[in-house]
Amino acid sequence: MTTGSGAGARVNCVVDAEGRIVLELPVPAAATRPHLLLRLRPRNGEPVAARRVLALEAVADGPSRAVLEPLPALEEGRWDAFLLCDPDDDAPVRLRSGLRDLRALVDGHLRDRPSPVAVRIPYATKEGYLAVRTWLRPVHVEAGRIDVGDRSTTVTARLHGATLQDGAVVRLRMRGSSGPGRDVRPVPDGDRRGFAFTVDHADLAAGTPAEGGVWDVFVHPGADEPPVRVARLLDDVADRKASFVHPAARAASVALRAYYTLDNDLSVRVAAAS
Template structure:
């Protein structure tokens, strides 16, 4: 039997409308993909409504907010699951997402095709968010421009680089835009230790750090799509890159 396909469309509010052939199944099942070796724990069911031209529709509304992770999409008929292949995906509403002000908490959903060819939804859920706008690699410096969603910059704001293993941190002073949301900073420290440095911004001296990431568009997996050149800094080579979660980090290697 041919594996059924589901098309989907996303609107600017984050609602996803799924469309499947009417003859297949009665509900859709979204399953939060468990970590390797762990049992599944989080499921979300959607009723299918009969539509025209032999299709049925299910709508994943803006609420409830889905947990951060990867959700696999199944067709459910009685107790039998069938994992869905992707049909047409209309993600145009997501392309300009970085231009809209996100509310707190920030909930992002991006339908995508998995490596083995199935339909899934990548979700992020964050109390506040720093959306990366530009990463400029020039000469012997790296400049990052970003915009805050869910919190404004105020007195005492800073950018923190944290060495992922070792607990070392470096603090940088951001340059804020007039509206207190946009900011930029430059990395030109020649004494960064070798390793992976994660990037955060604190909106003020008493706030929890907010991870820098690029989430507000139609790209579910950015790591191998947006690839930046390295920057020579003193005796090190620094390369900005996006992680598997679309967070922005720095890889530092000692020259030679």
Template sequence: MTTDTGTPPHLGCSIGTDGRITFDLPPGSPEGQRLLLRLRPKKGQPEKDLHVLDFEPAGERRRAVLDPHLVLAEGRWDVYLLGEPGAERQRPRPGPRDLRALVDGHRRRRPSPVSVRIPYVTKDGHLAVRAWLRPAHAEAEAVDVTGRSMTVRARLHGASLQEGAVVSLRLRGAGATARTVEPRAEDEGRSLSFTVDYAELAAGTPSGAGVWDVFVRPGAEAPRIRVGRLLDDLADRKEIVVYPPADVGGAALRPYYTVDNDLSVEVSANA
């Protein structure tokens, strides 16, 4: 299942505001191909979640559509082409990707559950889809840092602030160790802002080094909601959006986005 040059065909894609993803094969592609989406398994685990889509004629091209109502579990979905029965699956080369509908995605209100999909190119040059699926989400719309604190503006999707709402920073690997901050509510409880004092956070890190994960608890009895940045066209933020560290009492503190695009604060000893 190759092109005339023996190389895999290019597969373009575009995404709509509703999350619908359209995959396009170039003119001249053989009929009978299907598209396979495979949830990338953890190391040493078998693959379990698979979705197969048919290509349909669309002018000179052939097109497969991933419907927004088809639920994708959270994770990274690799894209393959399937040919004749028994033929080996093939990774297509990425073609043009139209992600314009995602650029201002944080401005659109999302119901629960919050489903996010972003087509992207992997480090080894293959097409994949990054998916998130959460009961609710707190989108970090802005993170302003100074030498003494960080102030975050966020918007809730699938939830709203109620009485007893707090922002909770939890020290990773330290059980129930947490610091709480009172949020400032805006826009009928859907938007909020909060400021984290670096000195207090550094003083609450017993070993002098650690990572604090940021959550919003929208009500006294409500489950925690992770704060992150998911609603735009960046599938991986960690190495792209980088905030400067601040020196506070011999410790360096910096907010950063994790591999899942969630917001955390790293505390480390100054060299």
């Protein structure tokens, strides 16, 4: 059992184009068999279950190094980083975030991804600790450009792990409601992976209750295909809700604004105009 050795250690990390994450940190001399622990943060009081333990290898004249390979993929969620002085350590030390080289992720949306689509983005928590944000989805729809006009909003997107088939539809669902959604036909590119769709502001406003609501955006790649959430995941931004703010549009007495949720999924909020 450790009692704080390694406390305050900072982890530098580099991500390459294949998704490999190289993590480097100084290891205290007392650590006999040091390892780096990634532990899935529990949701809603659930017990901690998933973890990934990586060996820390000594490097001549430099910090020790651990490598998180692309496979096997990590379960979707947020993984916190800890130092273990040996694999049986029952008091892991939380690691702080150092430099993060994420340049290989910036243009990640330009590369087509096979199914399942696995995404991993290292980031610093509000307290300054290192964590890795992960998504793991059989099929993914990556949101691209969002153009907000006076009467409609047009979104470009791209499918990863699937292609658009006959009967494909973009469906907006009112969150928390079992009522009918709003269907929009996608306009596909030549390879039937890229596409665009346009949402009419007045139509969406007419389907929203007087108290307002949120419409979540999905794509059905084919007539009998399950829905796929539209999101923005394939770059270096782990949390985009507060940093990507789109302009609001007016329709009658309401304002509509496209935004990204805490999970980086695309939604449209409709509320009374101020």
